[in-house]
Amino acid sequence: MLQAIVIGGGATGAGILRDLAMRGVSAALVEQGDLVHGTSSRYHGLLHSGGRYAVKDPESARECAVENQIVRRIAPFAVEPCGGLFVRLEQDDPEYARQWVAACREAGIPVEEVDLERLRRDEPLLAGSVREAYAVPDAAVDGWRLVQGNVAAAEALGARVLTYRRVVGLLMDGRRVAGVRLLNLATGEEERLEAELVINAAGAWAGRIAAMASVPLDVVADRGVLLVYHGRLTSRVVNRLRRPGNGDIFVPAGSVTLLGTTATPVPDPDDITVPPEEVAELKRLGAEMVPMAATARILRAFAGVRPLFGKGTGGSTREISRGFAVIDHAAEHGVPGLISVVGGKLTTYRLMAEKAVDVAAAHLGVKAPCRTAEEPILPPPDPKAVERVVHLVGRDLARAVADRHPATLPQIAAAMERPGGRQVVCECEQVTAGELVGTARQLESPSLGDLRRRTRLGMGTCQGGFCGYRAALLLAREGIVAPEQVPALLSRFQAERWRGVRSGLGGLEIRAAELNYALARAQLAVEPVPDGETEAVTPMGGAGHD
The missing domain is CATH 3.50.50.60 (FAD/NAD(P)-binding domain)
Incomplete structure (x- = not known):
């Protein structure tokens, strides 16, 4: 037992x-x-410095300040140390900014004022109405x-x-x-x-x-909606220097930027619907910090549910610790x-x-102490495997592959060394056939969604509209799934991707989604499965979670 x-x-x-x-x-x-x-995969990807909680929740701020440094040390493969900013706009309260700086220093959060001329050189897309800016040790983390x-x-x-x-x-x-x-x-x-x-x-x-x-x-289920923009609108995490609210943080992550978030209590933790009015609100508020957010291409909108403990005042989950x-x-x-x-x-x-x-x-009756803060989660990737991947795809892509698979890099390298293993299946995220095959062979019955979470397949501009087909056919050709399973794999994958672009989006975003939808219908007679079925796992072995 x-x-x-x-x-x-x-x-x-x-x-x-x-x-x-x-x-x-x-x-x-x-x-x-x-x-x-x-929730760990349906949030903005921020490794908190503690700055967002310094004024209203100093205990949480102190915890974040300490754990931020520990996570950087024990999990470098999951952290992009991009740094963070808090910016006060002209219409924001300067008194709150002074209170915030004092609270950060009290909580042990390093904070340094940034020269505005330098800021505009480093972050040219920020609004001209920025009146104060402070650097903090925020980072992006891959959940x-x-x-x-x-x-x-x-x-x-x-x-x-x-x-x-x-x-x-x-x-x-x-x-x-x-x-x-x-x-x-x-x-x-x-x-x-x-x-x-x-x-x-x-x-x-x-x-x-x-x-x-x-x-x-x-437990309070608190739904938050986020937007994913094509490209990096900022090079660092950018928080708005005011009391925490909706649409007040941009987080760069890989080849995209996330804007978040709303806060709506919901009775069902499975409720990850994206109300169009919340999408509109995020775009409006985000544009106050980064004007291009009003017109830049949005790849998708999604929601996650935060598990909060306790009760807020006046029905607001923002007040819950x-x-x-x-x-x-x-x-x-x-x-x-x-x-x-x-x-x-x-x-x-x-x-x-x-x-x-x-x-x-x-x-x-176990006496052993905790050692998780002192010891790295994983040893560094096998240096010989790293060099093998560098030889195949170059140092920049090899670094990304090693970060995605630090514990299994030798197996991934072996798959990439096979004929056709270097072929790029997903151009946006530079995912190769070998990486997909090597990853899939480690799973009992992989779906395209399982591969997406492990490799970032389909998370770029086309949102799986092209690479999904290549990946599904690759799995069939390699004998990982049966050919008759391919339509089900694609149907579920496209349904999940479609869900992220139809909630209040329009213009270029909806046209790109319609192209993907038309391809699915015309090429393979595939219809995305209805909402509520994308989370099912069928007994056929290859059409699981997406």
């Missing part, structure tokens, strides 16, 4: 799994979709790479990971939680997994898990065998995991 089961394959769950494994605890992680299925790194490190120490398993119930021994009942979404079969302890790190779904043990858990809590349900509710961790930010995932595992270790 396992000592611990972790529910949730986001950053916190993956961090918990790594921490447990490093302390010698036998553990398994279960996730209802692919890894990073929820997928961070989670995959933690999982790979945990698996190397003996941990297990079970994806596409939905928790449908808890195994109860009287009042004690003794394990989980799972629905295998690929086979339709029910599975049972027993353990001494279950750790609920299900994010926005954590309340549902707690309810299975008849214990209350006050971004702090976290670890709940020992044995002590709080008389239900042993269950621990929940809720709230927090991706930036503080490691700290959340440490505190949760401290509680778990006390119950399990």
Whole structure:
């Protein structure tokens, strides 16, 4: 029997799994979709300096300031150290700016005023109405790479990971939680997994898990809409220097820029709809900081659901702390065998995991201390494999491939060295056939969505409209999926991509989407599956989550 089961394959769950494994605890992680299925992949990708919370939530700000530096050190493969700015526009309150600077210094956040003439040279697309600017150590972080790194490190120490398993119930021994009942979404079969302890790190779904043990858990599902722009509108993270609100942050990430975010409480954590009025609001507010945001090409709009812990005032989720809590349900509710961790930010995932595992270790009688802040998540990529990839595709692309696959680079290099392995399948993100094949062979039944999360396939300008076909046919040619599975693979992939461009977008964006849609219908008679079906996993083996 396992000592611990972790529910949730986001950053916190993956961090918990790594921490447990490093302390010698036998553990398994279960996730209802692919890894990073929820909030950890549906947010703006900001590694917080703490500046956004310095005034209203100083405890969270201090946590972010410390964890920002730790994550940079232990996960360099997932972090782009682009730096960050807070800019005050002419119409913003100068008194708040003074208050913010003092609060940052009190929280230990490095802050330095930036000369406006230099700022306009470095960030020429910023509005001319900027009156003050301050540099902070914000960064961009790739949630997928961070989670995959933690999982790979945990698996190397003996941990297990079970994806596409939905928790449908808890195994109860009287009042004690003794394990989980799972629905295998690929086979339709029910599975049972027993353990001494279950750790609920299900994010926005954590309340549902707690309810299975008849214990209350006050989790607020807070939906946020974001826009993805073609190209980098800014070279650094740019925050608006005012009280946090909608449309006040730009985050450059790879070949795109994200603008976020709104904040709307929703009763269902699966509600990731994108209201057109929120898209319009983001464009209007973003253009106040970066005027080109009003007309620049938007690749897609999407939403994620933040799991907030507690209640706000006046119905506003902006007033709920971004702090976290670890709940020992044995002590709080008389239900042993269950621990929940809720709230927090991706930036503080490691700290959340440490505190949760401290509680778990006390119950399990484990004395080993936490080492996750001191030891790198993964060793540097194999230097011989790096040189092999450099020889194939050049140093710049090799660096990107190594960052995407730090733990499995030798296998990726071998696939790229095969005939045709250097051929580029996705021009926008420079994903080669070898990278796709090498990645797909590591998965039990890969979908194009699974490959997208691991390689960035289809995340560029065409949004999968061209590279999706190449990738699906490549998988069939390599014998990874059966030829008859290709239409289903493409249908689900295109449906997910289509969903991101039809919510309130127009002009060039909708014309490009219509082209992709017409290609799907004309070439393969493929119709994107309706909303609500894109999250299904069929038993055919190759048409999973997208």
